[in-house]
Amino acid sequence: MSHVVGIDLGTTNSLVAYVKDGVPEVIRDRQGDALLPSVVSVGDAGTIHVGREAERQLLTEAQHTAYSVKRFMGKGREDVQHEAEHFPFRVSGEAGGVVRIGLGDKEYTPPEISAFVLRELKRRAEAFFAEQGEFDNEVDRAVITVPAYFNDAQRTATRDAGRIAGLEVLRIINEPTAASLAYGLDKKHSGLIAVYDLGGGTFDISILRVEDGVFQVLSTNGDTHLGGDDIDVLLIDKVLAELGGGSSVVSGFSRTPEQLQAIRKAVIQAKWDLSARDATEIRIDDGRPEGLRYVQAITRAEFEQLIAPVVERTLGPVRQALADAALQPSQIDEVVLVGGSTRIPMVRRKVEELFGKTPHSDLNPDEVVALGAAVQAGILVTGNREMLLLDVTPLSLGIETMGGVVSKIIMRNSTIPASGSEMFTTAVDNQTAVDIHVLQGERELVADNRSLARFKLRGIPPLPAGLARVQVQFQIDANGILSVTARELRTDVEQTIEVKPSYGLTDDEVERMLLDSFEHAEADFEARLLIEARNEADNVIQATEKSLRNPDFAAIDKEELAPGERQKIESVLAGLRMVLNSQDRETIQKWTHALNDATRHLAEVMMNRSVKAALSGKSVDDV
Amino acid sequence: MASSTSPTLQVCRDCGGGAPVDAHFCPQCTKILSLGRHGDYFQFLGLPRRLQLDAADLERRFRELSRQFHPDYFYNATAAERRASLERSSYLNDAYRALKNPVTRLEYLLRVEGMPASGSTETAEREGFSRAAPPPALLEEVFALNEELDEIREARANGAPAKEWKGRLDAARLPIEAKRDAHQARVDELSAKWDALVDHGGSDAAKRDVLQALRDRVLERNYINNLLAGIERELNTES
Numbered sequence: 001m002s003h004v005v006g007i008d009l010g011t012t013n014s015l016v017a018y019v020k021d022g023v024p025e026v027i028r029d030r031q032g033d034a035l036l037p038s039v040v041s042v043g044d045a046g047t048i049h050v051g052r053e054a055e056r057q058l059l060t061e062a063q064h065t066a067y068s069v070k071r072f073m074g075k076g077r078e079d080v081q082h083e084a085e086h087f088p089f090r091v092s093g094e095a096g097g098v099v100r101i102g103l104g105d106k107e108y109t110p111p112e113i114s115a116f117v118l119r120e121l122k123r124r125a126e127a128f129f130a131e132q133g134e135f136d137n138e139v140d141r142a143v144i145t146v147p148a149y150f151n152d153a154q155r156t157a158t159r160d161a162g163r164i165a166g167l168e169v170l171r172i173i174n175e176p177t178a179a180s181l182a183y184g185l186d187k188k189h190s191g192l193i194a195v196y197d198l199g200g201g202t203f204d205i206s207i208l209r210v211e212d213g214v215f216q217v218l219s220t221n222g223d224t225h226l227g228g229d230d231i232d233v234l235l236i237d238k239v240l241a242e243l244g245g246g247s248s249v250v251s252g253f254s255r256t257p258e259q260l261q262a263i264r265k266a267v268i269q270a271k272w273d274l275s276a277r278d279a280t281e282i283r284i285d286d287g288r289p290e291g292l293r294y295v296q297a298i299t300r301a302e303f304e305q306l307i308a309p310v311v312e313r314t315l316g317p318v319r320q321a322l323a324d325a326a327l328q329p330s331q332i333d334e335v336v337l338v339g340g341s342t343r344i345p346m347v348r349r350k351v352e353e354l355f356g357k358t359p360h361s362d363l364n365p366d367e368v369v370a371l372g373a374a375v376q377a378g379i380l381v382t383g384n385r386e387m388l389l390l391d392v393t394p395l396s397l398g399i400e401t402m403g404g405v406v407s408k409i410i411m412r413n414s415t416i417p418a419s420g421s422e423m424f425t426t427a428v429d430n431q432t433a434v435d436i437h438v439l440q441g442e443r444e445l446v447a448d449n450r451s452l453a454r455f456k457l458r459g460i461p462p463l464p465a466g467l468a469r470v471q472v473q474f475q476i477d478a479n480g481i482l483s484v485t486a487r488e489l490r491t492d493v494e495q496t497i498e499v500k501p502s503y504g505l506t507d508d509e510v511e512r513m514l515l516d517s518f519e520h521a522e523a524d525f526e527a528r529l530l531i532e533a534r535n536e537a538d539n540v541i542q543a544t545e546k547s548l549r550n551p552d553f554a555a556i557d558k559e560e561l562a563p564g565e566r567q568k569i570e571s572v573l574a575g576l577r578m579v580l581n582s583q584d585r586e587t588i589q590k591w592t593h594a595l596n597d598a599t600r601h602l603a604e605v606m607m608n609r610s611v612k613a614a615l616s617g618k619s620v621d622d623v
Numbered sequence: 624m625a626s627s628t629s630p631t632l633q634v635c636r637d638c639g640g641g642a643p644v645d646a647h648f649c650p651q652c653t654k655i656l657s658l659g660r661h662g663d664y665f666q667f668l669g670l671p672r673r674l675q676l677d678a679a680d681l682e683r684r685f686r687e688l689s690r691q692f693h694p695d696y697f698y699n700a701t702a703a704e705r706r707a708s709l710e711r712s713s714y715l716n717d718a719y720r721a722l723k724n725p726v727t728r729l730e731y732l733l734r735v736e737g738m739p740a741s742g743s744t745e746t747a748e749r750e751g752f753s754r755a756a757p758p759p760a761l762l763e764e765v766f767a768l769n770e771e772l773d774e775i776r777e778a779r780a781n782g783a784p785a786k787e788w789k790g791r792l793d794a795a796r797l798p799i800e801a802k803r804d805a806h807q808a809r810v811d812e813l814s815a816k817w818d819a820l821v822d823h824g825g826s827d828a829a830k831r832d833v834l835q836a837l838r839d840r841v842l843e844r845n846y847i848n849n850l851l852a853g854i855e856r857e858l859n860t861e862s
Contacts, residue, residue, distance in 0.1 A: 170698065171695075211682075211686065212686055214686045214689065214690070216686070376695075379695055380695055380698045381698070381699075383696050383698070383699065385690055385696060388686075388689060388690055388693055388695065389695070390689055390693070414716065414720060415716040415719065415720065416716070417694065417709050417712045417713040417716065418713055418716050418717065419710075419713040419714070419717065475709070475713065477694070477709060478693075478694045478695065478709075478712075
């Protein structure tokens, strides 16, 4: 029997999970990593790398590497032009058409790039099932999550990505709702729940009522362009301003795409540090001789001042969702935090202030969405009726009427599946076709809403003007995806509808894109071993760098390390970094062991200090 | 009345057997029925056509029926059953949404009783606020409010301090809100009357009178909301 999985296709990281004996579990790679960075790079020979290897390519071959592609799903070129400058890859595409992402000399649509990530997760799961001794280890069906505030085009693009990767997409479900499913598993929940989901690129808030195992979404809101990425951009701009301002103190800065990625990597490390500490350093080293070296201290207070506007922007949608559910913040029984960005203490504080209660975070905020997706996959396959998820459509659906005004047919926060219909007639005698423009959004004017598709109703019987009565039925299914049918009531003739998605792919295009391994070469077995060695080396490098950035390190060096111990660590670290991208697996492994050995004593010292700190009641600094 | 001509039977497209119009599954072959002939929202949820509903009971019915027909549970079923599940779930969701809110519930009742109110919430949202003439009972307030709004606009144009004109707007709201409260009390009273007629099988003529009065109230409510929205707009207009 082939397998079905739940997939969280994230802006920054993606995960795959499955249900084993009724309990959802995340599937890890051979190094034990659950998170697969949603990064894809295309080598010179057309070799595709996904995940951490692609992430390393960002520092050496930035223009061949794509990340945060989720922000481009279901978008037109003109939608993303303003932020394209933040990315090392080319962003192009025809006006009014789907965005294209240029990597090296090739161009891909966002669903194709996402399909590479999905295929990697499919492989990971298949390797896992094979290791478990399953006779049939094929993974061919999946539930994939999307931000609750994704519109029809973004959902369709996600479904297309699944198809391109060779997966039958059983269901598209919303991330916050998936998270609530995972939370509702072990406890007998009942009451009103708010799920605050701040991820790498998107923000969602969903208000749910849980009763008798039914998870009913009352309202949802969000911003599909708000997340950790925006915080990173603020930090990068701060560093760039300093690099540009005092160029005399900084040597080796020439603003190459790779250096910008080295800066991005360093600020992300600092951001993570500041979730556990009051101060850290932004340490940039682009790894090249005579390259960019830069160290700048940053405190949590400075960080919070910088990111306050981003955190503030999440509160508007929260208030709107509460208003739409006709609830006061104090009526919410439980608040659940989802997404890596909710590790930021300021985010937790603001959420706590708004709701007046401490949010839950007992499940890993990175993993909870994939777990929920696996639960939903289990429900679909087994027909188990213990739990039921009733979601809503996040945006109103309407059609263009006279004067460029939108007439709403299905209101936002309607439980899905939902349907609506509208009657059309003809304006002139013997007219046999009517044009219909479908939009999504809350604004009054067509120009301010999202264009989903244009339809032409054909085959209307020739009649005097105004006599034909064409009923157009709009159906939003349980995925939140729209379909349209039409019928002329006088003759009871079903109408032909030609769909031209405004920012989507046609079925034919998707068919042509189906990933086949012959065209998209993948790393062979040897290359995979090399990548694993690099991942291992990366882990040790990151742990070491984190220790060196620790504000206590200077004191530890002075009080507890042997003379020359720090220099030894630094030189082995530099050595490992130097060989990291070489093709020689054994050399990489040799240096990895060397760094492990060199830092063993330091790791013990740091562990002891944190234990002592904990015993004496001080806050535990991370080690 | 519309209700007297409503269909009472539907046909199972799978086995050809007959089923009551408010059934969701075929009594013969037990398959989910496609949404051909179906009852109105009240019948669909197994409720009498009353205006005062027990909210918890409505929620419970909604959850129970969702558990019966949600597409999640028809994933492995035939295409026809999947279609039926999608249509029945959509209809259930529409019914629940319409009946949950007392305002849309009243509008829906008027529609299925064959007395639709023009400028209902649905159409008002689509077409913007109705521009119909004010109901006679509100003429005086409308006249006074328009005059006051004109004066406030003029004062703002002449640079009156925010505190002054905002205070005047707040004051202008009071008589309208009083009207709204009186309106609501009248609606409640009429609703109770309607429910009593439903419960005890009142005459068609008596029902029609109550519905007529309720329909006038819907128009009145839209007008009151319209006036309050006008004040809100003025408050939110940047000077």
